[in-house]
Amino acid sequence: MKKMIWLFSIVILISSCSVSKDARGKRNLLSGTWTLNNVSFEGNNGNVKALLFNDVEDICLEGSQWFFRDNNSTGKYTISPSTFCTGGDRYIRWSVVEREENYNSQLQFKFIDEKYKDISGGVGYxxxxxNLTEYAMTLKSNVMVEGTPINVVYEFTKN
Incomplete structure (x- = not known):
C-alpha cells in the first residue's frame, strides 16, 4: 500500500510540474536565434522614446539578436554598440506562460549572469x-507613457 501511495505521489508531482503541450510547442518554436527588426508603438500618435526592460531605449533594440535555448530555458539578447546604445550581451532565463482561455500566451524573462544566477532581484518582464511561427514572431507589452497606456510591438524574424 505504501508503494502505491508513493507512486501516486510521484505521478501527481510530475504532472503538476509539466508544461502544457501548447507551451512546449511554443518553446520549441522559440528555440534558436531571432533578429528584432522593428519596435513600434500602438496607441500613441506622437514620437515616443521609451526605456525598455529597464535597459535601453527602443532604438537600441532594433537589430538586436535574441537567442533562446529551450533545453535549459536560458538565452541572451545582444545590442550592437553605438553612440546612443551601450552594446553587449544581456543574459536571460525565459519561459512561456499559458494563460486562461481567450488570452494570449506570454514570453516571460528575467536577467541572469553568465553563471545563470538571478541579477534582477526576481523582477522580470x-x-x-x-504571433509565433517557424519564421516570424510578434510580441507586445504594455507600458505607460506620460500616464497613457500604449502597446510596444516587437517584430522578429528567425535567423
Whole structure:
C-alpha cells in the first residue's frame, strides 16, 4: 500500500510540474536565434522614446539578436554598440506562460549572469505572444507613457 501511495505521489508531482503541450510547442518554436527588426508603438500618435526592460531605449533594440535555448530555458539578447546604445550581451532565463482561455500566451524573462544566477532581484518582464511561427514572431507589452497606456510591438524574424 505504501508503494502505491508513493507512486501516486510521484505521478501527481510530475504532472503538476509539466508544461502544457501548447507551451512546449511554443518553446520549441522559440528555440534558436531571432533578429528584432522593428519596435513600434500602438496607441500613441506622437514620437515616443521609451526605456525598455529597464535597459535601453527602443532604438537600441532594433537589430538586436535574441537567442533562446529551450533545453535549459536560458538565452541572451545582444545590442550592437553605438553612440546612443551601450552594446553587449544581456543574459536571460525565459519561459512561456499559458494563460486562461481567450488570452494570449506570454514570453516571460528575467536577467541572469553568465553563471545563470538571478541579477534582477526576481523582477522580470512579460510580453504577449501575438504571433509565433517557424519564421516570424510578434510580441507586445504594455507600458505607460506620460500616464497613457500604449502597446510596444516587437517584430522578429528567425535567423
Amino acid at each position: 512579460r510580453l504577449n505572444i501575438q
